[in-house]
Amino acid sequence: MRVELHRGCGSATETINMKTLKRFVLVGAPASGKGTQSSFLSETYGLKPLSTGALLRAEIAAGSQLGMEAKKYMDAAMFVPDEVVNGIVAKWLGENKDCGCLLDGYPRTVAQAETLDANLTQLGMEVDIVIYLNVALELIQARMLKRKACPKCGETTRNGEETCPKCGAAMIVRTDDNPEAFAKRWKDYESLTQPVIEHYRAQGKVVQIDVVEEGEPEEVSARIAAAVRTYCEK
Numbered sequence: 001m002r003v004e005l006h007r008g009c010g011s012a013t014e015t016i017n018m019k020t021l022k023r024f025v026l027v028g029a030p031a032s033g034k035g036t037q038s039s040f041l042s043e044t045y046g047l048k049p050l051s052t053g054a055l056l057r058a059e060i061a062a063g064s065q066l067g068m069e070a071k072k073y074m075d076a077a078m079f080v081p082d083e084v085v086n087g088i089v090a091k092w093l094g095e096n097k098d099c100g101c102l103l104d105g106y107p108r109t110v111a112q113a114e115t116l117d118a119n120l121t122q123l124g125m126e127v128d129i130v131i132y133l134n135v136a137l138e139l140i141q142a143r144m145l146k147r148k149a150c151p152k153c154g155e156t157t158r159n160g161e162e163t164c165p166k167c168g169a170a171m172i173v174r175t176d177d178n179p180e181a182f183a184k185r186w187k188d189y190e191s192l193t194q195p196v197i198e199h200y201r202a203q204g205k206v207v208q209i210d211v212v213e214e215g216e217p218e219e220v221s222a223r224i225a226a227a228v229r230t231y232c233e234k
């Protein structure tokens with residue numbers, strides 16, 4: 001049986017056999033290459049990517065109750081609490097019921113995952129597949145040192161460039177990549193987000209892609225596509 005992946009949303013370059021996958025979750029550590037693979041997944045399967053930041057800004061611009069609630073925290077430079085983020089995500093998923101959706105950067109914690117599952121159940125939906133990019137820590141650390149930012153125009157690069165390819169200014173290590181900031185992000189990822197993987201592993205939904213050697217992002221993409229095919233044939 002060959003099924004259409006989904007209707008009326010992004011155009012997919014690949015249709016999936018046997019099973020309709022609609023709600024994808026992508027999980028990976030900082031510098032795991034999640035951004036690149038997120039674009040690959042959106043294009044390949046015609047998925048609409050979730051951006052909690054963009055949704056929050058849209059709710060604020062629309063002056064909705066959730067938006068006003070979020071604005072209080074954002075104006076105070078505080079994290080927007082889970083109940084506000086969860087509400088905004090559930091609303092977006094409901095509005096995009098017929099689309100393939102890609103959640104990246106959410107759920108960040110088991111508490112968010114549990115609420116997401118409950119909200120989806122109410123909508124008659126569920127998380128269909130969780131793609132876990134498991135990149136070896138030493139690779140991640142090596143990548144962090146090579147990620148640079150331009151203090152003048154904001155351009156970012158990945159290969160340790162000394163000067164900005166856009167404006168020629170001297171590049172610096174990205175502020176969120178300095179060793180202290182990274183250690184904090186890694187600790188948050190390990191203690192908060194890794195349990196999300198176990199949460200979905202218990203549901204039999206995790207497709208794990210192990211990356212132990214530095215290589216081309218296209219090669220990782222090809223392995224993801226193969227693993228998704230295998231998952232569909234289960």
Ligand SMILES: [Zn+2]
Pocket residue numbers: 150151152153154155164165166167168169
């Ligand atoms: Zn520049």
